Amino acid sequence: MTQRFDQAMRAFEPALPLGVAYSGGADSSALLLACARKWPGQVVALHVNHGLQAVAAEFEAHCVNTCARWHIPLHIARVAAQAQPGQSPEDAARIARYKAFDALALVECAGVAIKSIAIAQHADDQVETVLLALSRGAGLAGLSGMPQQWQRAGIDFHRPLLQVAGSVLRTWLAAQGEAFVDDPSNSDTRYTRNHIRAELLPALDRVFPQFRDTFARSARHAAEAQSLLEEVAMEDWAAVVHAPTDLPLIKAVQILSPARQSGVLRWWLKRSYQVIPNAAQLQELRRQVQACTTRGHHIHIKVGEGFVERRGLVLEWFPLRSPG
Secondary structure: OOHHHHHHHHHOOOOOOEEEEOOOOHHHHHHHHHHHHHOOOOEEEEEEEOOOOOOHHHHHHHHHHHHHHHOOOEEEEEOOOOOOOOOOHHHHHHHHHHHHHHHHOOOEEOOEEOOEEEOOOEHHHHHHHHHHHHHOOOOHHHHOOOOOEEEEOOEEEEOOEOOOOHHHHHHHHHHOOOOOOOOHHHHOOOOHHHHHHHHHHHHHHHHOOOHHHHHHHHHHHHHHHHHHHHHHHHHHHHHHEEOOOOEEEHHHHHHOOHHHHHHHHHHHHHHHHOOOOOHHHHHHHHHHHHHOOOOOOOOEEEEOOEEEEEEOOEEEEEEOOOOO
């Protein structure tokens, strides 16, 4: 039953030294132990204490004790992950976690700074991500799910277990005789992801036993299509950009087809401002751009935490201005 896990670990070849995100749960415990056995002396554990639960201190203590027993160096980051108004707890925790990884990436293993970080998200997590994207009416970027590899702040991040079911990891860990902590929030169905895990995944398993593989394949297809769209958007950007300002020329955008207008405007906003417009905002922006045929035509539309406005011949995005 654990053959898929063994295959994933054989195929996983990150740049060393390697940091493994370690919560103390079953998934990260299996990944950390397997990596430490494959690359002895080249692996460190990275634990982020979000401080959101009463058991956070117990989880940290478990990680300290386990890493001492496994002879794996452990680095701990304590963060404030409380959600801001309008922000989900999951998003707040994720943002805080990756900021912590940025800091932990400076740690060393055997005197050398780590080059890669591995995260134990698995096939069930990928299915949940795709289902959440579908429920929100996401485009190709959302339907691509979680990438298996990416770079952030000069570090290679990896998710080597996206083809492995969570139950396989627990079975493998039990065979090693190893214990793990169980986050009580994982069973709280007030969170949509947990509701999907508790209700939808068992149903999918009964009706479509191969759903983890097929969802993963669909996510890869979506990711390839999204990559192609981004290449087209980059080519279109070269045709619409006003070089002195690095801003899009309105008349040049108008020449493009509606779909390519959406692509290049979305690419510009993300590249220049890290802003991702929703579908309604992008449609309204495109409509206003098409209607801009006179010198005095005004464009002003909220996109993200700011506004896109006309500035002469070009479009520009401005963040919301603080009162006073």
